[in-house]
Amino acid sequence: MLRTHTCGELNMQFTGQFVTLCGWIQRIREMGGMTFIDLRDRYGITQLVFNLQVQPDLFAKVKELGREFVISAKGRVAERSSKNTKIPTGDIEILVDSLEILNASKIPPFTIEDNTDGGEELRMKYRYLDLRRTVVRTNIELRHRMAILTRNYMNEQGFIEIETPVLIKSTPEGARDFVVPSRMNPGQFYALPQSPQTFKQLLMVAGFDRYFQVVKCFRDEDLRADRQPEFSQIDCEMSFVTQEDILNTFEGLAKYLFAQVKGIDTGDFPRIGYDEAMREYGSDKPDIRFGMKLVELNATVKNRGFKVFDDAELVAGINATGCCEYSRKQIDELTDWVKRPQVGASGLVYIRYGTDGTLKSSVDKFYSADDLKAIAAQFSAAPGDLILILAGKMEKTQNALGTLRLEMGKRLGLIDPKVFKPLWVVNFPLLEWDEDSKRFYAKHHPFTSPVPQDIPLLDTDPGSVRANAYDLVINGVEIGGGSIRIHNRDLQKKMFQVLGFTDELAQEQFGFLMNAFEYGAPPHGGIAFGFDRWCTIFGGGESIRDFMAFPKNNSGRDVMIDTPSSISEEQLKELNIKLTS
Amino acid sequence: MLRTHTCGELNMQFTGQFVTLCGWIQRIREMGGMTFIDLRDRYGITQLVFNLQVQPDLFAKVKELGREFVISAKGRVAERSSKNTKIPTGDIEILVDSLEILNASKIPPFTIEDNTDGGEELRMKYRYLDLRRTVVRTNIELRHRMAILTRNYMNEQGFIEIETPVLIKSTPEGARDFVVPSRMNPGQFYALPQSPQTFKQLLMVAGFDRYFQVVKCFRDEDLRADRQPEFSQIDCEMSFVTQEDILNTFEGLAKYLFAQVKGIDTGDFPRIGYDEAMREYGSDKPDIRFGMKLVELNATVKNRGFKVFDDAELVAGINATGCCEYSRKQIDELTDWVKRPQVGASGLVYIRYGTDGTLKSSVDKFYSADDLKAIAAQFSAAPGDLILILAGKMEKTQNALGTLRLEMGKRLGLIDPKVFKPLWVVNFPLLEWDEDSKRFYAKHHPFTSPVPQDIPLLDTDPGSVRANAYDLVINGVEIGGGSIRIHNRDLQKKMFQVLGFTDELAQEQFGFLMNAFEYGAPPHGGIAFGFDRWCTIFGGGESIRDFMAFPKNNSGRDVMIDTPSSISEEQLKELNIKLTS
DSSP, X not given: OOOSSOTTSOOGGGTXXXXXXXXXXXXXXXXXXXXXXXXXXXXXXXEEEEETTTOGGGHHHHHHOOTTOEEEEEEEXXXXXXXXXTXXXXXXXXXXXXXXXXXXXXXXXXXXXXXXXXXXXXXXXXXXXXXXXXXXXXXXXXHHHHHHHHHHHHHHTTOXXXXXXXXXXXXXXXXXXXXXEOSSSTTOEEEOOSOSHHHHHHHHHTTOOEEEEEEEEEOOOOOOTXXXXXXXXXXXXXXXXXXXXXXXXXXXXHHHHIIIIIOOOOOSOOEEEHHHHHHHHSSSSOOTTSOOOOEEOHHHHSSSSOHHHHHOSEEEEEEETTOTTOOHHHHHHHHHHHHSTTTOOSOOEEEXXXXXXXXXXXTTTTOOHHHHHHHHHHTTOOTTOEEEEEEESXXXXXHHHHHHHHHHHHHTTOOOTTOOOEEEEEOOBSEEEETTTTEEEESSOTTBOBOGGGTTHHHHXXXXXXXXXXXXXXXXXXXXEEEEBOOOHHHHXXXXXHTTOOHHHHHHHHHHHHHHTTBTOOOEEEEEEEHHHHHHHHHTOSOGGGGSSSOXXXXXXXXXXXXXXXXXXXXXXXXXXXXXO | OOOSSOTTSOOGGGTTOEEEEEEEEEEEEEETTEEEEEEEETTEEEEEEEETTTOGGGHHHHHHOOTTOEEEEEEEEEEOSSOOTTSTTTTEEEEEEEEEEEEOBOOOSSOOSSSOSOOHHHHHHTHHHHTTSHHHHHHHHHHHHHHHHHHHHHHHTTOEXXXXXSSBOOOSSSSOOOEEEOSSSXXXXXXXXXXXXXXXXXXXXXXXXXXXXXXXXXXXXXXXXXXXXXXXXXXXXXXXXXXXXXXXHHHHHHHHHIIIIIOOOOOSOOEEEHHHHHHHHSSSSOOTTSOOOOEEOHHHHSSSSOHHHHHOSEEEEEEETTOTTOOHHHHHHHHHHHHSTTTOOSOOEEEEEOTTXXXXXXXXXXXXHHHHHHHHHHTTOOTTOEEEEEEESHHHHHHHHHHHHHHHHHXXXXXXXXXXXXXXXEOOBSEEEETTTTEEEESSOTTBXXXXXXXXXXXXXXXXXXXXXXXXXXXXXXXXXEEEBOOOHHHHHHHHHHTTOOHHHHHHHHHHHHHHTTBTOOOEEEXXXXXXXXXXXXXXXXXXXXXXXXXXXXXXXXXXXXXXXXOOHHHHHHTTEEEOO
């Protein structure tokens, strides 16, 4: 080794020892005839001292040094006269005897500090420098720790990690596939997996009753802050289980990670039904760190002559506690906010509960003081509160109100970033109707089993069929989701029919799975966790990008290596394709 | 859980308990009024007993059952009258009270037995059934165990697993890339990584001084038995190290895996130079489980009028101990064997050392009895031995003799499959001359550093430059290889020049790495192990395919899911490509 110790481990116990450290120069300070250098590596920072009067021979070399130079320094550990209590090595310094420059550095394009002066694009281009910053490095270290804890926990529970292929088959269901032209099979393509879903089900048919994999998945989608073309899943599947077994098993994993990584005992996770989540939180991934639940007002407010409410499928609201002093301007701003397309409400009705006990609303024309009092009572509102009401189509209004609830929670400081509230959402609908294509889509995926007693409804009222499906939600973020799968060929065939697949198409795309179901498929189910998201939530980050070593930007580009990029005519020719643009 | 126990855990301690087992029917036997069923799961086999006279109500259901049906059976654990000592559950059986058919099965296309009647193609098509066979299942279990042991060992040593991207940049050096058209960047492509080489070097520049990853890699090559389009590597890199540090660190990993997986203490691994390996074993991945070393005869046999030897760059042989009784026919067959293009020798000279002490050769005309005696002495040959000699160009003859050595070792039963002999091969040449393209190629890859004292030779005699590179070889199989890398921009630039890159091309392809070297790149080096191969060697298999859950065939096809396959016109259009064939 070129070093005897790291820059993070020396303290008073080492004084008097001769050591060799290697690292990057964080900072150089000159004071009189002394030069102080903060030397940094992955483990910490140690102060080097050069006394240029005692060692004039080092003078020339020290003068050459600059920020981010890589050096090796040999010397004696000594107690510092002025200690730095902020770092573990702050009691000591190294009195350097000899110095070697292992590599020079140009001046980096941004400062290697927690609060850097580099913008995102510049930092992405020089990601190898960005990764030197402690805040970024610790994200990557957290990710490693979460992965190894997960693997060991799963292994302890008897799960086997099995690598499924990356070069698989393109299927039209779900998001867009990335494809890979096959040179050896002209005109044909592999696809990169959106998830190992069918393979893990085949592994259940193969008898590997407890499978998991931390695995890369791929989706060719237009990107947002929390989407990347490649991302990682903790992918899991079990045989001979009920939904209850799966929830218990993976609640175990989540509790273990909470305890090990965050030092938190979360207690048992609450479970709430999809309908209840939508009704009370206006979201299928509710943030239950705060209350402000939605209250339905249909029975109270309808048939009083206010057409907006009378025509609405749902009238509901939330209580913004303590907001009665909101100015006209603030309420107008809030009204504009809910009318933005991202929220999609058509207007906002409010009721002010004055500190003097009076109630005033924007719809006083239709509702008496007693009416307003009755409404306020439904919210358990008190003087000083402000009730915000939306109306319209059921799901749209629930969603809008859920979004408004989160916004008000943020504005009122009700959301504590240090608190973690995991929960299970269960009893999802099996299918979603798509108005554009006039067909049902699988809410989870086409292999999700219906709740057994709802199977007859597949023929009569598919939209009302509930699924044996569940999501793990933490602080309003969906961390994972899964389901008990269909393991019966006929039911799977039926499901494809409901989704509008012809028998031929179903056979062409998923024939291998349906065939497998004819050779003794066990009852099975599973779950997949968004590993990047889970790391992001535990690390307290904003974007999954911050928890990936080499993420891509919103155009799917890696600006550091400058890819995607053109390939040679020869490569295209070998692959039997040509460009159309 | 649908079961209380697995089919592998019940024994005499459980007698009298009521249990529920789930699994697949391995075998059904009827004897009088009794039906015996072997129920199988991942953990073992347990015998179920149905007494149809006592439980006539089960009769109809039992009659329906067939091989590979999935059932759930509930009953009491009882001692068997005739025990089966071959399996851990052989002392007991389950007296079944109730039976549920969880799924039926068609008759499988081949038997689910260690010695199956299914050919490879059929088994690949029904891989989910093939994986039910114990021999295949244990391979996959071994792979999981090797992966988790590796990860924990590396973690203990302070290495961080970091996921590098799968969608990267196509580079012309090395094997052919798989590419992925980018929809969002028309006309541009990602490539799938042949290895994370440049990324792990960037991670060193980023300061993550100990990186590893168990990672999928991709090569679009024509396939052989031990090649797959996607395969897995244990990829590792360290900073501030010398070659010695890397060999010690990863010899530690290898010893740990040998101890944990095989229960073997290998002792320290010998290290031999590339030149020595070629000279003594005719191979840069010598199988040192047996001797039969190559002996050079140039000094002894040249200038005696035998033109074949006189013209040869190398005359060398091996001693096939105890083979002096080989018949003319056997020697002719061996001569034909070495002349096959895979071996490439032009002929075979032999010297028989008769049991009576007489020496006879196929070149008696040129060499006297004393000459032959002198040659035999060089081989330490004894009466009864047979010396086999090849001659020709240096490297070609070494390789041919190395191949002949392995063949004779096999034929003479000198190679014990239960013995493991790991070693390091070091001091590889940096470059290889390619006669076709009249240029040098990097023997390892273009980032390998030359031995420092050989750097000046890059200008004068590139072919003689030695590399700071090393391979780990076990039983004649290269399990891993690596090098100390170049961390200096100028030397890297020089290396690309020697490889015939223009500055522009080097900048276009590897500019990001060379730029990174300007910002404080530490000295670093690493290694990558072929994880599939390592599993195969530890599992005693022939092909890496047997240690992958879902391998592809020699045309790169997955015959189970039937891919690669055609994609829709719409997909092609979105990707801005069209087919040319």
